[in-house]
Amino acid sequence: MSFVNEHHAIIKTINFKILFWMVSGLLYLIVQNVESAENSFKLTQHNVEISGFAFVPKKLEVKPGDTITWVNKDIVPHNIVESIDQSVISPDLATGETYTFVVKKPMVYHCGLHPSMKGKLSLTLVP
Amino acid sequence: MPLLIIKPLANLRNNLIFTISTFALLIGCANANEIQQAEIITDANIAAIVVGANNIDISAGKIALEHSENTLVKNFAERMITDHNAVLDSAIALVTKLGVTPVNNSLVATLAAQSTNHEANLQSLSGNAFDKSYIGHEVAYHQAVIGVIENQLIPAAQNNELKALLVSVLPAFRAHLAHCQMIQQQI
Numbered sequence: 001m002s003f004v005n006e007h008h009a010i011i012k013t014i015n016f017k018i019l020f021w022m023v024s025g026l027l028y029l030i031v032q033n034v035e036s037a038e039n040s041f042k043l044t045q046h047n048v049e050i051s052g053f054a055f056v057p058k059k060l061e062v063k064p065g066d067t068i069t070w071v072n073k074d075i076v077p078h079n080i081v082e083s084i085d086q087s088v089i090s091p092d093l094a095t096g097e098t099y100t101f102v103v104k105k106p107m108v109y110h111c112g113l114h115p116s117m118k119g120k121l122s123l124t125l126v127p
Numbered sequence: 128m129p130l131l132i133i134k135p136l137a138n139l140r141n142n143l144i145f146t147i148s149t150f151a152l153l154i155g156c157a158n159a160n161e162i163q164q165a166e167i168i169t170d171a172n173i174a175a176i177v178v179g180a181n182n183i184d185i186s187a188g189k190i191a192l193e194h195s196e197n198t199l200v201k202n203f204a205e206r207m208i209t210d211h212n213a214v215l216d217s218a219i220a221l222v223t224k225l226g227v228t229p230v231n232n233s234l235v236a237t238l239a240a241q242s243t244n245h246e247a248n249l250q251s252l253s254g255n256a257f258d259k260s261y262i263g264h265e266v267a268y269h270q271a272v273i274g275v276i277e278n279q280l281i282p283a284a285q286n287n288e289l290k291a292l293l294v295s296v297l298p299a300f301r302a303h304l305a306h307c308q309m310i311q312q313q314i
């Protein structure tokens with residue numbers, strides 16, 4: 001009799017253990033998913049330096065809603081023009097001046113004053 | 128190769144007087160280049176070359192602003208005036224700080240003579256002929272100056288700050304070269 005009860009108790013303990021691990025595993029997966037979803041919507045502030053007649057970095061991966069700040073570190077003025085439709089993004093930036101822009105779509109751009117200076121913003125896909 | 132044989136071929140065909148003077152300049156350049164080989168380029172010479180080279184491009188830009196009717200060409204000329212003034216200012220600020228007094232050498236003399244010649248030619252042109260001559264010369268001029276900075280001035284510079292200045296102005300000259308080459312395709 002006592003042997004049967006003892007056996008029962010062991011089975012119960014094992015069941016509780018399995019249940020505990022299953023529930024915590026599930027919780028872990030839920031928390032992970034929520035976190036990664038939050039991360040993919042977390043907006044980023046990117047800095048692009050204009051120096052040596054180049055955009056540094058030249059290519060950036062961004063999400064819609066991210067902000068880009070260009071800072072002109074050269075001794076001459078530069079600006080930002082969208083390369084496909086030629087729309088003017090920034091005014092002429094003198095030495096030390098910055099321009100901040102919210103990204104809505106992928107963009108290829110260049111300097112309207114020095115057309116050989118090119119840059120690219122491409123969209124990161126949500127994981 | 129002499130440094131400054133940079134007359135567009137079209138002009139050689141079209142203008143006999145210019146052909147003769149260009150030929151004379153070509154010979155002059157060859158001689159100047161031989162002298163240049165033997166000459167030691169001092170930091171004072173580099174200062175004079177940098178100041179001279181920027182001034183020449185500013186001066187040609189001013190003529191283009193007056194003579195050209197093409198928006199691409201005028202915008203480019205405006206860029207040359209703005210950018211080369213900025214480079215000139217930083218070069219003057221540095222040599223002043225270093226206490227270097229610019230000293231002309233044969234290269235400065237060649238640059239100056241060539242520029243006088245080119246400007247006289249520009250003054251006689253208008254319309255598309257002007258634009259082609261101005262832009263063609265800008266392409267050759269920027270190529271020549273990049274070559275001189277890379278192959279002669281940077282190796283010769285004694286002062287590290289002066290060397291750094293020369294290195295830092297190269298991207299400007301390269302961007303200008305790419306810019307006028309783009310315009311050359313469109314005029």
Ligand SMILES: [Cu+2]
Nearest residue numbers: 078111113114
């Ligand atoms: Cu620019």
